[in-house]
Amino acid sequence: MLNISNIVLEIFNILMKRIVLMGVIILMVVATVYLWLSNSGFSEGEGPYLGIIALILVFAVFLLIRRIKSWKVGEPQEDELSKKVMVRTAALSYYVSLYLWVFLLYMQDRVTFDKDRLIGIGILGMAIIFALSWVFHHFRGVPND
Amino acid sequence: MTNRIKEFRVKLGLTQEELAKKVNVRRETIVFLEKNKYNPSLRLAFDLAQILNVSVEDLFSFEDEK
Numbered sequence: 001m002l003n004i005s006n007i008v009l010e011i012f013n014i015l016m017k018r019i020v021l022m023g024v025i026i027l028m029v030v031a032t033v034y035l036w037l038s039n040s041g042f043s044e045g046e047g048p049y050l051g052i053i054a055l056i057l058v059f060a061v062f063l064l065i066r067r068i069k070s071w072k073v074g075e076p077q078e079d080e081l082s083k084k085v086m087v088r089t090a091a092l093s094y095y096v097s098l099y100l101w102v103f104l105l106y107m108q109d110r111v112t113f114d115k116d117r118l119i120g121i122g123i124l125g126m127a128i129i130f131a132l133s134w135v136f137h138h139f140r141g142v143p144n145d
Numbered sequence: 146m147t148n149r150i151k152e153f154r155v156k157l158g159l160t161q162e163e164l165a166k167k168v169n170v171r172r173e174t175i176v177f178l179e180k181n182k183y184n185p186s187l188r189l190a191f192d193l194a195q196i197l198n199v200s201v202e203d204l205f206s207f208e209d210e211k
Contacts, residue, residue: 070171073162079170080186081177141182 018077022064029057052124059131085137092137093130100125148205151179153197168192 033053070077078086104122107113154164161175168189177183178193185193194201 075165075171076169079174080189081174081183141177143182
């Protein structure tokens with residue numbers, strides 16, 4: 001009896017681990033933004049950055065809710081299709097991100113860019129490219145290969 | 146590659162969700178399979194054929210795209 005309850009607890013732990021991990025990441029991003037704003041205050045120039053961070057957070061919360069729903073229904077949080085979608089998303093977003101960095105470096109010579117700002121734009125841009133790439137592959141599927 | 150998953154699933158009176166649970170995938174994977182937007186792995190193809198009581202050849206058909 002004790003063994004069975006241990007196995008059940010073990011399965012519960014594995015399923016919950018991914019959900020909790022995602023929740024922790026979202027909380028860390030929110031905490032970082034809060035610290036950033038409370039230390040330096042909000043200036044109008046930072047509005048677009050906050051908007052992009054908010055969009056990324058919405059995307060992360062959407063993925064979290066999706067995982068929780070799957071867990072509640074009793075279906076796997078990941079299967080062969082979702083793994084393939086993730087692999088293709090990673091490949092495409094990496095490829096496009098290279099062009100983003102080349103573009104940013106090109107712009108750096110022509111527009112006065114603060115180094116911190118350049119890195120910030122690059123990282124946020126990569127996150128957006130990843131989210132868009134996931135949406136593209138998720139709705140397109142993985143046809144004939 | 147095309148398949149007849151929906152046809153055999155409906156014949157057995159299974160919902161997409163029930164079939165997904167039987168072959169241990171997400172429901173959306175069944176949706177994509179039925180729309181021919183995804184080609185399953187060999188393992189999943191055999192699992193589907195077994196659950197739907199048909200052969201893999203009956204379930205999937207391949208047309209040369211040349």
